[in-house]
Amino acid sequence: MIYKNSYFKKELRQAYMGNKISTNRKMTSALFLGLVSFALYFVFQTLQKSVLSDVVPEIMQASYFSTVYLYIHIAVVFNIIYFIVYYDYLFFSEIRKNSWYLLIQMGYRPMSMLVSKFAALMYSVLLIYTVGFAVTIILTFFLKYTFIAAYLPTLYLVGVGDLLLMTILSMTFSLYAKTVINGRYWTFLTAVIIFVMKITLGQYAIISNRVLMQNIFILFDLKLSLYWPVEAAAMLVCGLICLLRGKNLAKYYNLPSDSAIIPAGVNLVEIDSRTGRQKLISGKVKEGWRGRIVDTVTTLFLIAFICAALAFNVFIILINSSTPGQEVTIRGVIPFVFSTSTMEPEIMINDLAYFQKVDVQYPIVKGQIILFEENNVLFVERVIKAGNPLTVDIDNYPPMSQIGAMKKTVTRQAVHGLYCGRNRWLGALILFANTIVGRILFLLVPAVLIFYQGQIYKYFSKENT
Amino acid sequence: MEHVPEQIVVMEGVASSEHFLVGGEKPRRVLDDINLLIRSAEIWGINGTSLFEIKLLLEIMANIRPYDKGKCVLIERGMMRLKRVILKHVFYIGGSEMLYNNMNVLEFLMFAAAKSKINRVELQEEIFELIIAIGLGHLSLTPNYMLTKEEKAVITLIAAAFSDSLMIVFNLPKYVWDEVLIDAISKMTSFIKEKRKTLILATQNCLLIEKACSHTAITKNGLLIYSGTVENFRLSFDKVEVIIRDKAVESMKEKLTLLLPGYELDVKGGSLMISRKTSEVSDHGIIYKKIIESGFTPDSIEINSKTVQNAYEELIRQHDLQE
Incomplete structure (x- = not known):
C-alpha cells in the first residue's frame, strides 16, 4: 500500500486512523443523532402535561416540526461535545x-493548510448534520404525522447557520487558546455565545413559530431579527482573523515551558544588560496554580452534581411515599404533586403545590384552597363557605360534567394544609424524574460518578498537566 | 552547482540574557562567553551538568531565543533579529508532539515528505528501507500514539533528514535513550552526513554521544569547558587504562598501589580501575606484569576502551577541583 494522503484528506479523517473508518464513523454519528433526537422527542412527550407544553410548545407538538426542531439543537450539542473531545485533531492546536x-519545513504552505483545514471541518460537520437531518425526517415518517415540507428547508438552514458559526468561532478561539484545556473551555463558550445571541436578537421567537417558519425568507427579515446579518458578519470577521492569525502563528516555532528542567530552588531571570532591569521568567512557586483551580472546580462540580441529584431523588421518594396523615413536611410546608386539572388555572396539572400545615384552630376563610383528607384520599379544593364544617368545591369542571357535582363538606379535623404557592418547573422535574430517562439521570449517573470519581479526577488532572 | 556553506554555526563570546538566581546571591548568566565552530556534515553532541544550560545553548543556535552579548552566525547568513521565526535552513526539534497521532509511522513520514519531488513509490521504499536499516522496522506500521516520546523524537528526526534544512537541531536533553534508539540515532547520523546536513543534539547520555557524534561540547556553570572531536575527548580525558574484576578488589588495590606508583587506583561498582596520573601514553604490558607480581589472579582483566562517560566524569572532576 502506497500512502498518498494530502493535508485535506488528513483533515477529513479527523481523529480516526483511516479514511474509511472516519467516513463510517461520521455516518454512524449522523444516524445516532437522528435516533437521539427521536428518543428525546418521546421523553418530552411523557412531559406533555407539564409546564413544558406552555413554555416550549414547539418541541411538544405532534408534528415533524418538533422532531426536527429538537434535532437541530441536538446537532449543536453533539458538535460541541465532539469539538471538545477531539479538540486536538480538529482545531489549530496543532500549530501550538x-x-x-x-x-512547513517539509514544504507545505500555511495558507493552503488553513483553507484545507477549514474546508474539511465544514464539510464533515455539514455531512453529519445533513444525514442526521434526513434520518430524523425518515423516523418521524413512521409516526404518521402530517407532512409539511414548507418549514423543513428553513429549519435546515437554521441548523446549518448555527453549526457554521460555532465551527468558525471555535476555530478562531483555538488560535488564541494557549493550552488544550483552555481551548476546550472556549469551544464550550461558543455554544453559549450562539445561544445568547439567538435569544437577545429575537431569533428564537422566529424559529419556534412553525407558521412563520414555513417561509424561508422570514429568517432574513431585518424587522423581526438581526440575527442573520450579525451571524454573517461574525463569520466573515472570524474567517479573516483565522487567515491572518493562523498565517502569523505558523511563522513561528512555539516554545514549550522549560520550568521542568530549571534546577530546584533556582529562579530564572532575564536581565537587560543596558538598563539592568530584571524580569522573572519562571519560578517554581508560580507553577501549577491554574491546574489546582481546575482540579478544585472539577471536584466541586462533581460533588455538587452528585449531592444535588441524590438530594432530589430523596425528595422525590419522600413525596411519592406521602400518605394521608403521614405527609412529608419541610419546615411546616407540605409539598404535593397535583396530578389533575380540577384547580386550573390556579394550580395546573403536574404542578408542585405547597400547603402550609395548619391545625384546627387556624382561621380558614372563603376563597382559600385547602388540602384535606377524605376516605384516606387527599383532595385539593377551594373553600366556598367558611365555618365548621367547611364547604369546598373544585375550580375547573371538565366539559360535559355537572357543575357543583364535586361540592362537599369537610370537617376542620380533615384539613391538612392551606395552599400557599406552587412551582411549575419543579413539578415538571419530578414528572421527568419518574420516567426511565429521569431515573437514569438522577440515580444511575450519580451512582456511576461516585463509583468512578477517582478515574474522573485523574482524567482531569492528566488533562491539566 | 549550489554553494554549500562550510561553517554552519559560529559562536563568538555569546552570553545569554537569562540568569540563574539562587536566593540572595548575585545572578549568574546561564551561558557566558561561548565560542564554538560547527562545520558542515559534522554531528555534535552537546553535554553539560545543567539540562537548562545545554537546552538554552541549542535554542540560541537555532534562533529560538535571543542572546545578550557576542556574535552568532548561522550557515554564513548571520542571525535573524526576529526570534522563533521559521528558518528554512534550520530544522529545530524541541519536542515530540509534532507527529499526528492518527497516523502510523510510515504513513506520517510519507505525509511529511509528500512535497518532495521523488516518485511516491520510490519515496515510500526509501523511507521504509531507512526505518528498517536503523533498526526500527518493528515500529514502521505502529500508530504514532503508541510510541514513546523518545521514539516519536527519532521519527521526527527521520522527517527532518528528508527536509531541505542544512542544520538539524535535536534539542531534547531530558529524554532517556535506550540502546535501540541510540543505535537508531547513530545510524541516522550516517544518513544525515550523506546528505551533507549537520546535526547538533543536546543530551546527557554519554553513550549516545559516543556512538552517534563526531564532535562534542561540554558546558559547566554556563561556560564551555570542552569542544572538539569525540575521539580526542575520550583519549584525553578517560585516563582509566585497565579494569580488574574480582571479589578481592580491595586487598588488590592495597597491594597494587605500592607496585604502581604512577597510577591512580579506584574501586567503582566492584571493579578496580587503574588510571594514569599523567597525560602520557601508558604501557598496558607493565600494568599486567605488576598484577602478576602482586600474586593475585583476578577473575578478569580488561583494557579500557576509553568511553565518553569516563572522559566526561574526569573532565567534570578536574573542573570541580579547580573551583
Whole structure:
C-alpha cells in the first residue's frame, strides 16, 4: 500500500486512523443523532402535561416540526461535545504543538493548510448534520404525522447557520487558546455565545413559530431579527482573523515551558544588560496554580452534581411515599404533586403545590384552597363557605360534567394544609424524574460518578498537566 | 552547482540574557562567553551538568531565543533579529508532539515528505528501507500514539533528514535513550552526513554521544569547558587504562598501589580501575606484569576502551577541583 494522503484528506479523517473508518464513523454519528433526537422527542412527550407544553410548545407538538426542531439543537450539542473531545485533531492546536512547523519545513504552505483545514471541518460537520437531518425526517415518517415540507428547508438552514458559526468561532478561539484545556473551555463558550445571541436578537421567537417558519425568507427579515446579518458578519470577521492569525502563528516555532528542567530552588531571570532591569521568567512557586483551580472546580462540580441529584431523588421518594396523615413536611410546608386539572388555572396539572400545615384552630376563610383528607384520599379544593364544617368545591369542571357535582363538606379535623404557592418547573422535574430517562439521570449517573470519581479526577488532572 | 556553506554555526563570546538566581546571591548568566565552530556534515553532541544550560545553548543556535552579548552566525547568513521565526535552513526539534497521532509511522513520514519531488513509490521504499536499516522496522506500521516520546523524537528526526534544512537541531536533553534508539540515532547520523546536513543534539547520555557524534561540547556553570572531536575527548580525558574484576578488589588495590606508583587506583561498582596520573601514553604490558607480581589472579582483566562517560566524569572532576 502506497500512502498518498494530502493535508485535506488528513483533515477529513479527523481523529480516526483511516479514511474509511472516519467516513463510517461520521455516518454512524449522523444516524445516532437522528435516533437521539427521536428518543428525546418521546421523553418530552411523557412531559406533555407539564409546564413544558406552555413554555416550549414547539418541541411538544405532534408534528415533524418538533422532531426536527429538537434535532437541530441536538446537532449543536453533539458538535460541541465532539469539538471538545477531539479538540486536538480538529482545531489549530496543532500549530501550538509545532506540527505545522514540521510540515512547513517539509514544504507545505500555511495558507493552503488553513483553507484545507477549514474546508474539511465544514464539510464533515455539514455531512453529519445533513444525514442526521434526513434520518430524523425518515423516523418521524413512521409516526404518521402530517407532512409539511414548507418549514423543513428553513429549519435546515437554521441548523446549518448555527453549526457554521460555532465551527468558525471555535476555530478562531483555538488560535488564541494557549493550552488544550483552555481551548476546550472556549469551544464550550461558543455554544453559549450562539445561544445568547439567538435569544437577545429575537431569533428564537422566529424559529419556534412553525407558521412563520414555513417561509424561508422570514429568517432574513431585518424587522423581526438581526440575527442573520450579525451571524454573517461574525463569520466573515472570524474567517479573516483565522487567515491572518493562523498565517502569523505558523511563522513561528512555539516554545514549550522549560520550568521542568530549571534546577530546584533556582529562579530564572532575564536581565537587560543596558538598563539592568530584571524580569522573572519562571519560578517554581508560580507553577501549577491554574491546574489546582481546575482540579478544585472539577471536584466541586462533581460533588455538587452528585449531592444535588441524590438530594432530589430523596425528595422525590419522600413525596411519592406521602400518605394521608403521614405527609412529608419541610419546615411546616407540605409539598404535593397535583396530578389533575380540577384547580386550573390556579394550580395546573403536574404542578408542585405547597400547603402550609395548619391545625384546627387556624382561621380558614372563603376563597382559600385547602388540602384535606377524605376516605384516606387527599383532595385539593377551594373553600366556598367558611365555618365548621367547611364547604369546598373544585375550580375547573371538565366539559360535559355537572357543575357543583364535586361540592362537599369537610370537617376542620380533615384539613391538612392551606395552599400557599406552587412551582411549575419543579413539578415538571419530578414528572421527568419518574420516567426511565429521569431515573437514569438522577440515580444511575450519580451512582456511576461516585463509583468512578477517582478515574474522573485523574482524567482531569492528566488533562491539566 | 549550489554553494554549500562550510561553517554552519559560529559562536563568538555569546552570553545569554537569562540568569540563574539562587536566593540572595548575585545572578549568574546561564551561558557566558561561548565560542564554538560547527562545520558542515559534522554531528555534535552537546553535554553539560545543567539540562537548562545545554537546552538554552541549542535554542540560541537555532534562533529560538535571543542572546545578550557576542556574535552568532548561522550557515554564513548571520542571525535573524526576529526570534522563533521559521528558518528554512534550520530544522529545530524541541519536542515530540509534532507527529499526528492518527497516523502510523510510515504513513506520517510519507505525509511529511509528500512535497518532495521523488516518485511516491520510490519515496515510500526509501523511507521504509531507512526505518528498517536503523533498526526500527518493528515500529514502521505502529500508530504514532503508541510510541514513546523518545521514539516519536527519532521519527521526527527521520522527517527532518528528508527536509531541505542544512542544520538539524535535536534539542531534547531530558529524554532517556535506550540502546535501540541510540543505535537508531547513530545510524541516522550516517544518513544525515550523506546528505551533507549537520546535526547538533543536546543530551546527557554519554553513550549516545559516543556512538552517534563526531564532535562534542561540554558546558559547566554556563561556560564551555570542552569542544572538539569525540575521539580526542575520550583519549584525553578517560585516563582509566585497565579494569580488574574480582571479589578481592580491595586487598588488590592495597597491594597494587605500592607496585604502581604512577597510577591512580579506584574501586567503582566492584571493579578496580587503574588510571594514569599523567597525560602520557601508558604501557598496558607493565600494568599486567605488576598484577602478576602482586600474586593475585583476578577473575578478569580488561583494557579500557576509553568511553565518553569516563572522559566526561574526569573532565567534570578536574573542573570541580579547580573551583
